[in-house]
Amino acid sequence: MAQVINRAGGVISPYLQRIDVSTFHGFAWRVINAFDQYHGYPAPQQIRRRRPG
Secondary structure (H helix, E strand, O other): OHHHHHHHHHHHHHHHHHOOOOOHHHHHHHHHHHHHHHHOOOOOOOOOOOOOO
16 A cells, blocks of 8 residues: 555645545455445454463
8 A cells, every 4th residue: 555655645645644545355344344234244253363361
């Protein structure tokens, strides 16, 4: 994502705080999380590592 921001920096720099730059898969994940409840699907499960201790 840094490469996209670097290449377009001159054009988008005034708006960078208001722009969310992500991959297509990241965008798709956000859409699924936002709208899956309206289609009757359960919330997605996330796997996290346990912290030692």
